[in-house]
Amino acid sequence: MDPLIVFLQAVVSGISIGCIYALVALGFVLIYKATEVVNFAQGELMMVGAFFAYTLVDLGGVPFVPGVLLALLATAAFGVILNHLLLRPLIGSPAFTIVLATVAVSTLLRAVVAMIPGWGVETHRLSNPLAGQVVPIGKLVVSAEHLMVIAVTVVLVGALYLFFSLARVGVALQATSQNQLAAGYSGIDIRRMFGLIWGISAAVAALAGVLLAPAAFVHVNMGYIGLKAFPAAVLGGFGSLPGAVVGGLIIGVVEELAGLYAPEGVKNVAAYVVLLAVLMVRPQGLFGISKRVRV
Amino acid sequence: MAVLSVSDVGISFGGLRAVDGISFGVEPREIFAIIGPNGAGKTTLFNVISRIYEPSTGSIVFDGRDITRIPPHDVVRAGIARTFQNINLFDNATVLDNLMLGRYRHHRSGVLRQTLFTPFVRREKLADRRKVEEVIDFLELGKYRDVLVAGLPYGVRKIVELGRALAAEPRLILLDEPSSGLNVEETRDMVFWIQDMRDDLDMTVIMIEHDMSLVSAVSDRVLAMSSGRMLALGTPGEVQRDPGVAAAYLGG
Amino acid sequence: MKFYKKTSYTEDFRLFRDGAAAFWYALLGLALVAAPFVLPAYYLSQLVLIGIYVVAGAGLMLLSGYCGQVSLGHAAFFAVGAFTVAVLEKHGVPFLAAFAAAGALSAAVGFVIGLPALRLSGLYLAIATLAASFIVTEVIVRWEGVTNGASGLNVAKIRIAGWIADSEPKLYAIVLAVAVAAMLAVRNIVRAPLGLAMMAIRDSETAAQSMGVPLMRVKLAAFAISALLTGLAGALYAHKLQFIDPDQFTILVSIEFLVMIFIGGIGSMHGIVLGAAFVIALPQLVAVAKDYLPAAVAQQSGLQAAVYAAVLLAFILAEPTGLYGIWRKIKHYFSMFPFYRKGSLRRAKSFAKSETW
Numbered sequence: 001m002d003p004l005i006v007f008l009q010a011v012v013s014g015i016s017i018g019c020i021y022a023l024v025a026l027g028f029v030l031i032y033k034a035t036e037v038v039n040f041a042q043g044e045l046m047m048v049g050a051f052f053a054y055t056l057v058d059l060g061g062v063p064f065v066p067g068v069l070l071a072l073l074a075t076a077a078f079g080v081i082l083n084h085l086l087l088r089p090l091i092g093s094p095a096f097t098i099v100l101a102t103v104a105v106s107t108l109l110r111a112v113v114a115m116i117p118g119w120g121v122e123t124h125r126l127s128n129p130l131a132g133q134v135v136p137i138g139k140l141v142v143s144a145e146h147l148m149v150i151a152v153t154v155v156l157v158g159a160l161y162l163f164f165s166l167a168r169v170g171v172a173l174q175a176t177s178q179n180q181l182a183a184g185y186s187g188i189d190i191r192r193m194f195g196l197i198w199g200i201s202a203a204v205a206a207l208a209g210v211l212l213a214p215a216a217f218v219h220v221n222m223g224y225i226g227l228k229a230f231p232a233a234v235l236g237g238f239g240s241l242p243g244a245v246v247g248g249l250i251i252g253v254v255e256e257l258a259g260l261y262a263p264e265g266v267k268n269v270a271a272y273v274v275l276l277a278v279l280m281v282r283p284q285g286l287f288g289i290s291k292r293v294r295v
Numbered sequence: 296m297a298v299l300s301v302s303d304v305g306i307s308f309g310g311l312r313a314v315d316g317i318s319f320g321v322e323p324r325e326i327f328a329i330i331g332p333n334g335a336g337k338t339t340l341f342n343v344i345s346r347i348y349e350p351s352t353g354s355i356v357f358d359g360r361d362i363t364r365i366p367p368h369d370v371v372r373a374g375i376a377r378t379f380q381n382i383n384l385f386d387n388a389t390v391l392d393n394l395m396l397g398r399y400r401h402h403r404s405g406v407l408r409q410t411l412f413t414p415f416v417r418r419e420k421l422a423d424r425r426k427v428e429e430v431i432d433f434l435e436l437g438k439y440r441d442v443l444v445a446g447l448p449y450g451v452r453k454i455v456e457l458g459r460a461l462a463a464e465p466r467l468i469l470l471d472e473p474s475s476g477l478n479v480e481e482t483r484d485m486v487f488w489i490q491d492m493r494d495d496l497d498m499t500v501i502m503i504e505h506d507m508s509l510v511s512a513v514s515d516r517v518l519a520m521s522s523g524r525m526l527a528l529g530t531p532g533e534v535q536r537d538p539g540v541a542a543a544y545l546g547g
Numbered sequence: 548m549k550f551y552k553k554t555s556y557t558e559d560f561r562l563f564r565d566g567a568a569a570f571w572y573a574l575l576g577l578a579l580v581a582a583p584f585v586l587p588a589y590y591l592s593q594l595v596l597i598g599i600y601v602v603a604g605a606g607l608m609l610l611s612g613y614c615g616q617v618s619l620g621h622a623a624f625f626a627v628g629a630f631t632v633a634v635l636e637k638h639g640v641p642f643l644a645a646f647a648a649a650g651a652l653s654a655a656v657g658f659v660i661g662l663p664a665l666r667l668s669g670l671y672l673a674i675a676t677l678a679a680s681f682i683v684t685e686v687i688v689r690w691e692g693v694t695n696g697a698s699g700l701n702v703a704k705i706r707i708a709g710w711i712a713d714s715e716p717k718l719y720a721i722v723l724a725v726a727v728a729a730m731l732a733v734r735n736i737v738r739a740p741l742g743l744a745m746m747a748i749r750d751s752e753t754a755a756q757s758m759g760v761p762l763m764r765v766k767l768a769a770f771a772i773s774a775l776l777t778g779l780a781g782a783l784y785a786h787k788l789q790f791i792d793p794d795q796f797t798i799l800v801s802i803e804f805l806v807m808i809f810i811g812g813i814g815s816m817h818g819i820v821l822g823a824a825f826v827i828a829l830p831q832l833v834a835v836a837k838d839y840l841p842a843a844v845a846q847q848s849g850l851q852a853a854v855y856a857a858v859l860l861a862f863i864l865a866e867p868t869g870l871y872g873i874w875r876k877i878k879h880y881f882s883m884f885p886f887y888r889k890g891s892l893r894r895a896k897s898f899a900k901s902e903t904w
Binding site: 038086089090093094095096097099100101103104105107108110111112114115121227230231234238263264265268269271272273275276279280283284 | 611615617619660662663664666667669670671673674675677678679681682685688689798802805806809813849850852853855856857859860863864867
């Protein structure tokens with residue numbers, strides 16, 4: 001096959017997987033910006049969301065679109081509850097404690113999902129209306145699933161952007177993440193905002209899970225993909241939402257190209273190699289601003 | 296010959312010039328006060344001198360050596376120690392350990408020696424401990440020696456922080472609002488200590504202070520700042536009579 | 548209740564607080580020396596594992612517990628140590644040299660990772676170490692010519708000059724010696740100026756810097772020493788198992804290490820030992836508990852991980868000072884009896900300020 005076509009093919013599927021990383025990284029950055037909790041369980045939220053969708057659509061027989069929407073709502077509710085039970089009591093704890101807590105949550109979620117009858121440790125297929133379809137673009141043959149992933153991500157990122165800049169609640173959330181004290185004084189209910197942000201973040205993660213399912217199936221360990229979303233977020237500069245998206249895309253594309261041109265095994269660690277390289281050259285990430293200490 | 300000369304120092308955050316064209320010299324064993332309304336750039340100036348911030352213009356010479364670009368941890372090695380406006384202590388350590396850290400700059404032993412805790416390290420540590428005890432005596436902190444800092448009242452913490460700076464045996468000490476949050480009695484002690492630092496410990500003192508009675512009582516000269524600029528520089532009396540200074544305080 | 552009256556300055560930084568403490572440690576030392584003569588083989592083998600985890604725990608406690616930096620990738624150093632010793636010994640390098648090389652190489656890897664990551668806030672170190680750990684595992688898997696890849700390596704018995712550690716008590720002797728040396732090294736650092744500087748960094752970087760602590764150098768020292776000790780632990784681990792493959796060094800091991808020092812008690816020397824004992828004993832307890840659980844739950848492969856996570860969360864929410872904190876409370880209760888009041892031992896609940904990172 002034409003090397004250029006092979007290259008472009010890899011770029012398209014890289015962008016598609018990059019979109020998934022971007023979505024998980026987005027949820028991660030949203031929570032971090034608003035609550036300063038680094039949620040190492042973000043990948044597991046995604047996994048739970050995918051299982052919800054699988055249960056509704058494939059086990060419950062709900063049609064695909066309403067089924068997925070219901071699953072997003074359910075995951076959002078799950079995120080809110082998780083925040084309420086576990087993470088709110090930890091606000092203000094040292095970073096070490098929070099890392100351990102979210103790591104523990106992720107381990108616990110995996111273990112519990114593995115024990116649920118019907119979920120377990122088997123691999124499940126989430127049926128989806130686009131399965132197997134392809135769209136030819138010139139000489140390129142692109143799978144409809146990849147295009148859907150990209151389209152949904154674009155729409156979602158656009159919607160989030162509008163929400164945070166226009167909607168009243170969105171602006172309140174922005175304010176909360178920039179200065180909690182000031183936001184509190186202007187009458188914003190900080191606790192409700194934290195719950196809301198966890199809800200949104202969990203729903204975004206669930207959507208990533210649904211989008212990932214055709215490529216990787218629904219599986220108890222699918223949340224490990226979250227471990228590639230962290231490099232994406234760091235690459236983008238951690239506190240930055242556009243940075244998370246760009247970081248995710250870069251990592252997705254680099255990974256696919258590494259799979260194509262680099263020796264075996266490089267693809268698995270490409271994300272981490274890129275991350276370490278960026279830290280050496282531009283430690284604040286691509287979009288980050290180095291913070292000034294106040295004393 | 297000035298021990299510290301600040302020439303044309305300026306720094307801006309974004310578009311805002313927080314400190315602009317500040318120049319002054321401090322003589323050895325002088326007590327030099329910096330006053331000004333909130334937001335005048337006093338603490339920012341301290342942060343520039345102690346190298347937490349990078350100045351955009353100007354230079355700082357201490358003891359004949361240009362310290363404008365040295366790493367922040369070398370400032371105390373050069374002989375300048377400081378305290379912070381919002382006390383910055385190690386909360387989970389005892390008063391003693393906080394003071395012992397003040398001695399850090401005097402250490403010579405490397406990682407290997409410390410891992411083996413050789414007699415050399417022990418001697419150094421013992422010498423530090425003696426020096427710290429002198430500071431404890433000087434500031435009358437004896438009864439708090441083994442208490443965790445986190446549980447101490449504000450006034451005591453303030454004094455512990457002063458003690459940590461003194462333990463470093465600096466030639467110049469920067470005090471950021473030494474009397475804020477202290478009661479009348481503690482403030483009176485502070486006046487004596489500041490004078491003793493000069494008279495007994497041979498130190499030069501620069502302090503940011505709002506309490507004008509304290510400033511008039513101890514300082515040789517006063518620098519008044521407003522909106523990052525110099526308003527007046529002179530004896531406490533001269534500065535207080537300066538029409539610009541009065542306007543800055545009253546007119547905001 | 549006991550009061551301390553100090554009569555000399557050296558008492559503030561002695562190895563043991565007082566004669567009584569030294570006496571109890573001497574007794575503990577005797578018990579540890581006597582262990583191989585009285586303990587059944589199985590328990591001695593568990594003790595060897597605890598000893599190995601103490602070495603790794605001492606390293607991580609220095610970095611996380613005292614210096615406040617979180618590493619999510621210490622399994623990588625554990626793996627580097629294990630594979631270095633295994634590969635070198637396969638090529639005829641004597642144990643002591645291979646052992647030293649294992650520590651040195653781990654420290655070197657730590658240095659390379661720490662150099663970029665430590666310049667930034669702690670979060671970056673956590674993620675950079677995570678990344679490095681994946682890379683190290685992948686390198687071990689792919690570098691088949693040297694590491695034998697995913698099929699793993701057999702490890703010979705420890706041989707020093709003509710002496711071979713061909714029985715559990717002999718291995719135990721070596722592990723015990725290394726564990727004691729590691730604990731002593733960390734204890735020495737903690738009471739030396741370097742340890743004070745690390746704790747200062749943990750509590751306030753700005754203040755530490757203003758007192759002359761070179762942040763980068765001290766953090767890097769903590770990270771390299773930590774990697775070195777964990778590498779040595781890995782080398783011992785390879786000899787304990789006598790077979791190593793990359794699957795034994797996943798992120799779960801890194802998490803196990805963190806759990807170990809957190810449950811032991813952050814920022815305490817006792818916590819290292821308590822935590823190691825806990826982490827080794829827990830799977831045994833879970834195995835025992837399985838007999839009493841309904842089959843549907845007991846047969847789950849994830850049960851052990853679930854118990855780990857649940858115990859960890861319980862500690863985080865209810866007892867963030869760890870096992871050592873509980874031990875202190877019990878001791879305090881009896882020394883104050885009958886005047887104990889709840890909260891009379893309250894101190895700063897957590898080890899660091901709620902500084903954002």
